[in-house]
Amino acid sequence: MTTAVDILTLGEALVEVMRPDIGQPLHRPGSFIGPYPSGAPFIFAAQVARLGMICVALGSVGDDAFGNCLRDQLKQDNINANYLQVVPEQTTGVAFVAYNADGSRNFVFSLGAGRNLPDTLLEPALFEDLRCLHLMGSTLALSDQALATGKKALAMASKTGAKFSFDPNLRPELMPVDKAKVVLQPFIEAADIFIPTEQELLLLTDSKTLDSAIKLLIEDKPNRIVVVTHGEMGCTVFQGDEVIKVAGFTVNEIDPTGAGDCFDAGFLSAWLSGRNLHESAMIANACGALSVTKKGPMTGAAPLNIVEAFITEQSR
8 A cells, every 4th residue: 555645746866966166167177076866856855754744756867876876865865766767778867066156056967867757657546645746847847758747747636636836946958948938837827836936936927026926826826825935035925915924044055956945845844734824934944044054955954853943043
């Protein structure tokens, strides 16, 4: 008998290799550190699991050392690694990352087996008592196959009554923004919980102001929860006439990769656990903040007791 899943996600499975310091561009010779287990859906899954929820992440790796790196991390977090498909004839995906002085990052992706997301991964038993499906735009931008599998996953989740959460996670390296606006529209329309950055929200709705963008989304689906992230400044949650602004937390940033994924995981885990919107947003902000305090995209994803202690300490 399959254990009921709280949150199901799918997407690019990979490892990350990064420049150790700021201002070291990828186009010049230099040192790297890693590999670190990564891939936005898998960072998300690790944070969900560390918060005490049951999460399954679907994806593909090669039969190699990098694939073992990610599989070992899933097992360490008590995430069922059997749902990570092994594609023997391909290598595990790799993301090379450089950090810029303005806080931005540059990526070079070699996705390899990570592009393989056949709909055969979508076992019906996973959806029977599923509470929430969470997808990301970076996954849907991988390939036509990934997009088709994402659409099928959404249809299966809708059929069983699961909530649908969507983070557009725009990656111009994978799909131009103009194309993404068209491709992602059905997922935005279907989302019960929509988690964009403010810039993503304006781009995807063709709006000039945050208020006008929110109005479009709420009118379309009155009970929809829209969580607009503002980076280190925190987030704003909208539902119906309710507007909740929650400030961010102050930390020493070491590595920003994965902050958004941990934020998503924090919000959904808290909300599905029965917390109100304000509490859920605060836990999300804390998860995002803690995630950047350590090198490696999953390293800073903290368990619930650490998150709660961090919130208490910062509140003082």
